[in-house]
Amino acid sequence: MHAEEYFFRNKFGSEYLNWADSVPTFILHRFRWHSPNLHFSIRNVVKRESIGLCELVLMFFVFQYIHEAIANKGKLFELSPWGKGWFVAFITTGVIYLVSRTIRKKTRLLEVDGR
Structure with missing residues (x-):
């Protein structure tokens, strides 16, 4: 998990950090869930x-x-x-x-x- 975070932090920078701050690490918060833009295929x-x-x-x-x-x-x-x-x-x-x-x-x- 730490290696993936390091990789994404280096690849996407502040865009990844902003996303990571809004997403819980382990336990999802049901009121923060947003429907994906793409449908299942x-x-x-x-x-x-x-x-x-x-x-x-x-x-x-x-x-x-x-x-x-x-x-x-x-x-x-x-x-x-x-x-x-x-x-x-x-x-x-x-x-x-x-x-x-x-x-x-x-x-x-x-x-x-x-x-």
Whole structure:
């Protein structure tokens, strides 16, 4: 948190300090909340977060695979239902990532005005 503050302070100067003074650090004050200028966009979420989702599911699959390899005393190709589920989830999110990446690179379908 301190490193981020230092970075923003150096990058934006007094504009950041004025903003930081008006925003509570941990506990939000409900009467100071202002509605954002931009609306929620699922297209923007798919565009920006598909790789993160794929990486997260890959990480869980790898941890499950290592756990099962240790528990099964080196039998590398025997997966429990949990391991198979994480494998299917990884393949599914991988396909979603590849499709969204192709759409992002080849079309303007995921473009949102103002973002």
